[in-house]
Amino acid sequence: MTYLLTAAQMTAIEQAAIAQGAVTGSALMLRAGRAVVDAVMAQWPELAAAGGQPPDPRDISTRKMGRRALVLCGAGNNGGDGYVVAQILHAAGWHVDVLAWAGRGAGAGAGIGAEAPDARAQELLWRAMGPVQPLDVAALQRSAGADLCVDAVFGTGLSRPVAGELAAILACLAEMALPRLVAVDLPSGLSADRGLALGQVPRAALTVTFDSPKLGHYLAEGPEYCGCLVVADIGLAPYRDAVLRAGPVPAVTLVDALPPDLIRACAKGQGHKYTHGHALVLAGGSGQGGAARLAARAALRVGAGAVTIACPPDAIAENAAQLDAIMLREVADAAALRAVLQDKRITALCLGPGFGLDARAAAMLGLALAATRPGPAQESGPESGPESGPARLVLDADALTLLARDKALFAALHGQCLLTPHDGEFARLFPDLAEAGLSRVAAVRAAAQRAGCILLRKGPDTVIADPLGGCTLHGAVYARRAPWLATAGAGDVLAGIITGLLARGFAPSQAAVTAAWLHAESALHFGPGLIAEDLPEQLPAIFRKLGL
Ligand SMILES: NC(=O)C1=CN([C@@H]2O[C@H](COP(=O)(O)OP(=O)(O)OC[C@H]3O[C@@H](n4cnc5c(N)ncnc54)[C@H](OP(=O)(O)O)[C@@H]3O)[C@@H](O)[C@H]2O)[C@@H](O)CC1
Ligand SMILES: [K+]
Incomplete structure (x- = not known):
């Protein structure tokens, strides 16, 4: 280490x-x-x-x-x-x-x-x-x-x-x-x-x-x-x-290589598709679906057994025309989402990429924050046990803006949430911490403590912190320099990789560290000319290189 x-x-x-x-x-x-x-x-x-x-x-x-x-x-x-x-x-x-x-x-x-x-x-x-x-x-x-x-x-x-x-x-x-x-x-x-x-x-x-x-x-x-x-x-x-x-406070660790336990966790054991989790990606209206589709594809490529995009009725035709292995559900509003979440095989949700900022989006975010899922021991099957806990959520892009606007939503954050702000989103969510002259590490640690969940602040120096002060840094610098990662949609793919890993059963901190590494590794594997669509397509070769 x-x-x-x-x-x-x-x-x-x-x-x-x-x-x-x-x-x-x-x-x-x-x-x-x-x-x-x-x-x-x-x-x-x-x-x-x-x-x-x-x-x-x-x-x-x-x-x-x-x-x-x-x-x-x-x-x-x-x-x-x-x-x-x-x-x-x-x-x-x-x-x-x-x-x-x-x-x-x-x-x-x-x-x-x-x-x-x-x-x-x-x-x-x-x-x-x-x-x-x-x-x-x-x-x-x-x-x-x-x-x-x-x-x-x-x-x-x-x-x-x-x-x-x-x-x-x-x-x-x-x-x-x-x-x-x-x-x-x-x-x-x-x-x-x-x-x-x-x-x-x-x-x-x-x-x-x-x-x-x-x-x-x-x-x-x-x-x-x-x-x-x-x-x-x-x-x-x-x-x-x-x-x-x-x-x-715990010392900051550098993620320059994926630790062996996380490599092992990426391997898929035997089982049916729901053994490996089901990720639900919430999408916005017609014409806004690209970001959610990028996230969904990444979640599937990283090994979630099933991935579904949930979108409003007007976006069904657009999404249906572009999806094959990824399933599609019409979810008009929070009530419809409540019905979809009756399916306890859904093990992680992604809210944010192309999600929208309207009242529908805010209501769905509130519902997702209050949703529960079966406890980890029961996650390998659809039958839920008596134990349940909050649902695992990746909150990115528009979901972060909604959290910044609404104190009640922010207060509903819990330990199974994972926030993935870039610097601008971080400043909207935590204006005082962004302006306090703190180091990036100190600011992200304080933000994770305030939010009560894992915080991943994206950038060439991605800092991941938990509420207890645990902190890792992934630097897309030196031998891992990947400037072509600065491309539209790359953040949506990162949110999708994290969602897929959460759906598979990774703990939020493990999912964040693994995803940050896989994301940069995908960019390095593809090289110059990279666009966001290329990122999930590098994962199979990277997994092979890891010996999976
Ligand atoms: N730790 C280890 O294991 C080992 C450490 N080792 C080496 O020691 C180095 C650390 O040494 P260090 O602590 O003496 O500090 P260093 O960087 O030489 O500067 C101190 C001087 O700068 C001054 N000064 C400061 N800011 C200033 C400013 N803006 N403008 C002007 N002056 C300023 C300050 O003055 P003062 O603040 O007291 O006024 C003081 O005079 C470390 O980097 C490594 O190379 C290795 O030898 C072996 C193992
Ligand atoms: K020097």
Whole structure:
């Protein structure tokens, strides 16, 4: 399992390891610096050929020999990692220029640049090998042309927007657009917890972080600035779980691969069609049926045994002309829906895609929120047992707008509901949380708690949270980058995949995680030119690839 850590969690893990006498801060810094150099050499093997004897960096003639690196160091431990990188490259025969920000100290050129004790120790070790020049715009501009630039100005310790001369320095570095810029831990100026640029952030070609990725590597603008992301093991894994377990809220986990239990759950056992659930997708009036049909097709492809579209009388002809395996029921109003729901084989409902915003839609949403279904133990057959609970509902698109408009509907949400807002819908539903300056993770957690159900906020950084604070992130970024997912109807397909999984018996949180992964995987499998209709058609090949 991959965790996405906050800066505070990373520090707590590091401190726990140090407190137990397992390692020193200085040793961790050496491991971090070594990891950066290893990742650089793996990323650009041509640099590994530099070799040679360590040159005297004070001798300008040696600059013509071998490779040149420019290392930019801040006053904290991120800068300390930079001094370690400088030492290793120097020992490997590189010519290394170090520019350091003096922090609140006397001035990097004059004396000590680093303030953090471990970083200061590394700075002194470096000074035995070569000089430290003050980091300013002019020095930066003079140093253009190095084979490699190491950004070790700020890491997880960035605590506020970058201003003044430092802002000018980072802006200059960003403008230089160096092809081999490696960011130590984080591109300087990127917030570790939120993925927001706190100033102009130089875009790295490679970012090397330690132990676990941080939230900022995956949220918001983070991936744009990080380039390739390498996560280096620096020996903290044995302390991580205990620290995270002791935290006030569960740590955020990254869904970069579908966990084995969810892959197994996707497999279909023997049985008849109703063994695998029956999904009901509620559609709107004539001419509005495309979104519901996309959702229904996705629900069927993901393995629901049966899928029915329920639509008003005027939309029957349109839908009938376009459906084969998907069944069709005329449902004029809430009373008709009540009658349809007498069929206890219906195990999940989808409301929202093309649903409409009129009184009929609002009444049907109210009815669906109050509907009950047989308990999980009875779901394999039409005969309901005595146990029953609220029906599993996916609420998307128009259903979210109806919830935002009507407090009574919102108050009827329950633990078997799953809301799938995009950013605009999220802001309509939770205007205070959207504007509170919270991180995406904090906002979605608070929203899930308020709604009392699973919340999936869609985007390249899809965040899924439950009311107890459990939180996962699916990033359609880095190796899973799928920009062609931004296409009309893709959200309807996601709602349909979730509905199909709920109908099959997945718990809401499992359905959300599985669907987010399958949805992005479908886009990756199809590739450029994708339209929403293509998404459900990739599922068979993906299931085969998963070994089902
Ligand atoms: N945790 C681990 O396991 C390991 C961590 N390691 C490394 O340590 C790094 C974290 O080190 P860190 O905590 O010293 O923070 P870092 O990013 O160097 O910055 C702190 C300095 O920046 C300053 N400052 C902040 N914001 C500012 C602003 N806007 N404008 C101006 N100044 C600002 C702040 O000053 P202050 O806020 O006190 O005024 C302070 O001087 C981490 O990213 C990783 O590389 C590895 O060595 C080994 C394992
Ligand atoms: K950095």
